[in-house]
Amino acid sequence: MKALDRLLPLIQNETLKIWKKKRFFVILLVLLILIPIFTYAQHRIDETNKKNFKDWRNQLVQQISEYQNTLASDRIPEEWKLSRRIAVQQLQYYLDHDVNPNSPDGVTFTRTFLSNAVTLFFPLLVLALASDLVSGESAAGTIKMLLTRPVRRWKILFSKLVALSLYVSLTVVMTAVLCYLISGAVFGYKGWEMPVFTGFVINGSSIDSGFAHAIPQGLYLLMEAGLIWVSAMTVALLALMVSVLVRSTAASIVTMMAAVISGTILSNMASSWHSAKFIFSVNLQLTDYLAGSPPPITGMTLGFSLVTLACWGIASLIVSFSVFTKQDILN
Amino acid sequence: MQHARQEAVLSAHQDVVLSVRDIKKQIGGKPIIKDVTFEVRAGEIFGFLGPNGAGKTTTIRMLVDLIKPSSGEIRICGEDIARHPEAALRHVGCIVENPEAYSYLTGWENLEHFARMQRGIDNARIREVAAIVGLDARIHDKVKTYSLGMRQRLGIAQALLGRPKLLILDEPTNGLDPKGIKELREFVRMLADQGMSLFISSHLLSEIQLMCDRVAIISRGEVLAVGTVDELIHGADNYVVWQFEQPEAGRRLLASESDVELVAEHEHRIDESLLGMREAIITAMSPDRIPSLVEKAVRAGIGIVSVHSIAPTLEQLFLRMTEGESIG
Numbered sequence: 001m002k003a004l005d006r007l008l009p010l011i012q013n014e015t016l017k018i019w020k021k022k023r024f025f026v027i028l029l030v031l032l033i034l035i036p037i038f039t040y041a042q043h044r045i046d047e048t049n050k051k052n053f054k055d056w057r058n059q060l061v062q063q064i065s066e067y068q069n070t071l072a073s074d075r076i077p078e079e080w081k082l083s084r085r086i087a088v089q090q091l092q093y094y095l096d097h098d099v100n101p102n103s104p105d106g107v108t109f110t111r112t113f114l115s116n117a118v119t120l121f122f123p124l125l126v127l128a129l130a131s132d133l134v135s136g137e138s139a140a141g142t143i144k145m146l147l148t149r150p151v152r153r154w155k156i157l158f159s160k161l162v163a164l165s166l167y168v169s170l171t172v173v174m175t176a177v178l179c180y181l182i183s184g185a186v187f188g189y190k191g192w193e194m195p196v197f198t199g200f201v202i203n204g205s206s207i208d209s210g211f212a213h214a215i216p217q218g219l220y221l222l223m224e225a226g227l228i229w230v231s232a233m234t235v236a237l238l239a240l241m242v243s244v245l246v247r248s249t250a251a252s253i254v255t256m257m258a259a260v261i262s263g264t265i266l267s268n269m270a271s272s273w274h275s276a277k278f279i280f281s282v283n284l285q286l287t288d289y290l291a292g293s294p295p296p297i298t299g300m301t302l303g304f305s306l307v308t309l310a311c312w313g314i315a316s317l318i319v320s321f322s323v324f325t326k327q328d329i330l331n
Numbered sequence: 332m333q334h335a336r337q338e339a340v341l342s343a344h345q346d347v348v349l350s351v352r353d354i355k356k357q358i359g360g361k362p363i364i365k366d367v368t369f370e371v372r373a374g375e376i377f378g379f380l381g382p383n384g385a386g387k388t389t390t391i392r393m394l395v396d397l398i399k400p401s402s403g404e405i406r407i408c409g410e411d412i413a414r415h416p417e418a419a420l421r422h423v424g425c426i427v428e429n430p431e432a433y434s435y436l437t438g439w440e441n442l443e444h445f446a447r448m449q450r451g452i453d454n455a456r457i458r459e460v461a462a463i464v465g466l467d468a469r470i471h472d473k474v475k476t477y478s479l480g481m482r483q484r485l486g487i488a489q490a491l492l493g494r495p496k497l498l499i500l501d502e503p504t505n506g507l508d509p510k511g512i513k514e515l516r517e518f519v520r521m522l523a524d525q526g527m528s529l530f531i532s533s534h535l536l537s538e539i540q541l542m543c544d545r546v547a548i549i550s551r552g553e554v555l556a557v558g559t560v561d562e563l564i565h566g567a568d569n570y571v572v573w574q575f576e577q578p579e580a581g582r583r584l585l586a587s588e589s590d591v592e593l594v595a596e597h598e599h600r601i602d603e604s605l606l607g608m609r610e611a612i613i614t615a616m617s618p619d620r621i622p623s624l625v626e627k628a629v630r631a632g633i634g635i636v637s638v639h640s641i642a643p644t645l646e647q648l649f650l651r652m653t654e655g656e657s658i659g
Binding site: 006009010012013016017020021022140141142144145146147148149150151152326328329330 | 392420428
């Protein structure tokens with residue numbers, strides 16, 4: 001309790017500094033610009049679909065038959081066929097249970113937006129918060145003031161970590177809330193109770209829908225947000241480590257962006273390179289496991305990805321703390 | 332337990348506030364600090380003098396736990412900085428190199444930030460230190476609108492927050508105008524009179540001479556000497572600079588004196604900006620001889636425009652200590 005009393009003012013300091021740097025306002029601003037754009041795009045898609053199909057079932061049937069046509073073609077690579085085959089099975093499942101997977105409402109939009117944002121958009125927002133957390137103080141020289149006060153170094157880094165976790169959590173929550181509020185204005189504030197199917201088990205080239213079950217979309221959204229939080233926190237911990245190791249904020253952002261982007265590229269092309277599944281950025285798309293999309297590399301499961309991300313997170317914490325508490329401040 | 336230990340430690344080192352013993356530091360295999368030992372006593376102003384690159388800032392960084400010494404021991408108020416950094420740093424306020432502050436916060440928010448990092452500092456204390464450094468009028472403005480002088484004041488206010496027993500200032504006069512330097516000197520004296528010890532680094536002997544009680548001279552990572560300023564300066568050559576109405580006659584007069592040595596233009600080590608006089612004749616001689624020589628010149632009908640006695644520079648002092656071995 002006493003230790004916490006001494007940590008709280010430090011956490012207050014770090015939280016205040018991020019707030020006063022207006023980083024979080026920038027994030028909110030980006031969200032406030034991007035979400036309406038995507039809402040409008042989705043609105044146009046819905047309009048076109050409405051024109052072409054009177055019933056959403058017709059649309060699904062057409063989509064399924066299109067996929068099946070591509071499956072017959074010889075020129076399509078085998079990996080593509082696999083993901084198409086799985087998609088066909090899922091669409092069929094939705095059709096059989098008479099549930100529209102693309103129903104236009106605020107919650108569905110939020111769910112789709114979040115799962116599309118997990119590999120690049122969220123890491124980007126997290127980097128805006130985390131990249132200059134330590135390197136910013138090194139560059140400005142304030143690190144000298146910070147570390148010559150009668151406070152152990154690990155407490156300073158720990159308070160930075162707590163403040164960062166707070167803002168990362170807030171970013172995930174605010175993205176979902178803004179998404180719902182803005183898109184709901186167009187699509188209607190409904191869809192919480194709509195059933196969504198989860199629990200598909202990918203088994204080699206086929207999908208096992210034996211464990212599939214319907215859950216309310218509201219619950220699905222919550223699970224999705226939880227998984228996004230895990231991948232955002234992993235990026236945050238890695239960014240914190242890079243920020244400790246690199247003294248320049250620009251270098252710190254570039255390093256992390258390169259790592260995150262290369263992961264996205266790898267997950268699109270590395271299905272035959274098996275050890276790539278141990279790279280953290282290949283594992284960021286946790287929400288895909290929930291939806292039952294095929295993983296970037298065969299053999300990857302939700303459990304595997306969570307453990308891999310946890311290992312990366314813990315390793316970067318160990319590096320951050322041991323370097324930060326021992327390093328000589330020379331500049 | 333903790334308390335008893337602290338008291339025992341304190342009573343054993345009643346009047347030594349900072350003790351530095353045999354510290355060495357290697358960075359990247361190169362010895363940066365070879366051997367530094369000195370003590371700072373309670374209530375004294377201690378100068379730390381050396382040319383740029385001698386290891387002053389590295390030493391200061393070791394005093395405040397920014398850099399860990401490779402070997403040796405640093406104690407502040409008896410607390411070993413390596414073993415109990417929290418306890419040791421509680422007694423220290425410092426500005427290392429430039430006074431830094433969060434430019435996106437106000438002066439007040441900066442002070443609040445650092446107040447939260449130590450115990451027993453309330454808003455009254457923050458107001459008090461802001462008033463001490465004369466920043467109370469602008470304290471609620473963002474630091475990015477501050478001038479360099481104001482940032483310096485804010486830095487000192489921050490250093491004073493925790494009522495330190497030892498205040499460490501690294502080249503505090505850098506970037507200050509002459510008025511600011513004079514104010515700083517008076518301020519430092521006032522703090523010392525209140526019983527605080529001050530550790531001030533500089534590369535200017537004149538500055539240390541005016542400000543400090545005792546001084547350590549450092550060169551190439553080694554302390555060459557520790558003593559009072561007068562002790563250290565005593566014996567170093569003085570330059571006397573003459574300006575005559577008839578330079579040639581004056582030069583002849585001075586040259587005829589056996590204990591006056593004329594110094595050629597390119598040989599002296601006086602700062603050109605200090606000199607700045609036309610047709611000046613530079614001599615190495617005791618200042619005691621000035622009155623009799625002036626009399627002689629007047630009697631010979633040589634008009635004297637000015638006579639300046641110039642105190643030895645740091646460089647001269649070094650030359651004497653290292654016996655002719657030049658400093659980088």
